[in-house]
Amino acid sequence: MKKTTIKDIAVKIGVSPSTISRALSDHPDISDSLKIKIQEIARKLKYRPSAAALHLKRGTNKNIALILPQITSFFYPSVIHGMEEILHQQGYTLIILPTNDLYEREIENIDIALDQNVAGVIIAVSKETNNTDHFVVLQEAAIPIILIDKIIENANITTITIDDFKVSYQMVQHLYKTGCRNIAGIFGKARQSITHQRYNGYAQALRDLNLNILEDQVFFVNSSSDAYQKCDLLLSNYSPDGLYLMTDEIMLGAMPAINKNGLKVPDDISVIAISDGYLAQYMLPRVSHMKHDGYELGNLSAQKIIQYINNKQHNIPINSTEKIMMNTNIVLFESTR
Amino acid sequence: MKKTTIKDIAVKIGVSPSTISRALSDHPDISDSLKIKIQEIARKLKYRPSAAALHLKRGTNKNIALILPQITSFFYPSVIHGMEEILHQQGYTLIILPTNDLYEREIENIDIALDQNVAGVIIAVSKETNNTDHFVVLQEAAIPIILIDKIIENANITTITIDDFKVSYQMVQHLYKTGCRNIAGIFGKARQSITHQRYNGYAQALRDLNLNILEDQVFFVNSSSDAYQKCDLLLSNYSPDGLYLMTDEIMLGAMPAINKNGLKVPDDISVIAISDGYLAQYMLPRVSHMKHDGYELGNLSAQKIIQYINNKQHNIPINSTEKIMMNTNIVLFESTR
């Protein structure tokens, strides 16, 4: 049972392939009666246009590449879920290209996206990435790009993130309002933009509240287990009454460390995190958090990339470099008073 | 800067495109001197063969479709990670098609995979899926298929799973050995093959140990929060001394329920789960588990699908219906004695 082509339909009713093509795309040169007839046969023969032929003809396909550092995180699967809802409904398909946080691999993946002639690329950069040089090949090929979550600052590329600064600021404010005066923090890898923003928000809030930034009580970690170690270190040497946690991964490591040190939450220490939400509500106790919704991020970035693709098809310039900041909502649980 | 084609190289050195093609694929008809010259120019012009043209010519591409129920689980991201390692290295690319556990969506995704002429399909079926009728279109198109994790039993299709029966059996045995005599269990959705196998292993072990299967203390749940509810219900009405948990999702819901009921683990109750491992070691306390390694599963299924694809290219029949069961190792933590 091989696929029926436009040619099969053509010989079937004795017209040329070009007529079939026009009929199927509702071209005005074809009479209505013929159109109906052709569309009927096409349906009967289960005709599906060849993606390969279209791809070759148009020079692009309906695939979107998602380049990300680690698929095994708590965040990106939700992002993918959110993207997929939009993409599927618009007839696009998602290609996953993990970099394992390697810059080299990121370059490779960009080349792959290019070779595959994807319609658009969405990227969360690796921990090693600190420039945009490798994006120019995409730009030269006029492939729409969007940077999400882990972005490069000051890049001339559209970015979508949460307002990391503001969110962190508000988290510290909240801890303050509930009585905390000695607020420690555990952050992700130091040189990333996302860490930068979040730390700055944290630090600025402390300054604005006339609290000291206790450098010994601020840590930058690389993984859940690293967070566990550092949090353990923190709590065995100091006695903060508030704890800021930058991600789900960090929360996952920090909570057991708190427990290990025999501290009661929130009586001894209040905890607040930036979290996808899922994990936060299953911690013991449940952790108050700013809900950084991966689904929404994915949804929005999919919409954006499609918009850019459509603009390009209508020759609307794609130079529009948007800097989109998403809102987050605070979700309160027992970890704060 | 548009892509250089084979034709560009041809006019550059004044030979025909066919000669370029043959030179690049090391065809004996081309003289060595010419080959070297052509390969050099190709490199200099950064020639990359057009994926679209190859796709059209060959009728297939180097994409693998992964159809799965929920990307937002703890398990599948590791599977993807494991697959990607192999696929990337072999020049294949991964397309993600989530079904949201909908049968209809699964059918759609299979059609998409077909339309895209993927080289192979790897599927974990949805909760709603209980037949293989929708796979025949793939089989008719001679596209290699592998079922993983959530499979259909007795299907004439290669499957890769852990030995769910055996693993569950061993888990109960372990609880027994550590002193448990009243072993409750929380399982996933009732009608799935995976649940079936795991429940059977659990039940058989109990029988072989001359323990009663306490039907009131066995639950089938649909989500983490459902697991929380049912576990709470269980513990407020009964006093099992051992608890079997079928998945990470279930563990995530059950542990807070245990805590809520004021039970000490493992003093009051021992807990063992089937887990990817990551989450289990961050529970409070850490949970002993059979390590169902998503990475390994992904790795193996990627290898298998590539093997099948290669076989097909060499006209080796792909009727080989393998039933592969992966080993798991027990990882002991504080949740059992």
Next chain:
DNA sequence: ATCCTTACCGCAAACGATTGTTGTTGATAA
């Protein structure tokens, strides 16, 4: 009777690469 629209539809090139067939050399054997 001739010219011009309008409505329909076919021809053929193009997208980039592969491959069976054919053709042209030059060298060797008869």
Next chain:
DNA sequence: TTATCAACAACAATCGTTTGCGGTAAGGAT
């Protein structure tokens, strides 16, 4: 000198679809 055979490359068809350019017929206007 001529037939033979490598060795080497070009030609052209093919994959499925789109699309610019013609081309034909019917009908109306002149």
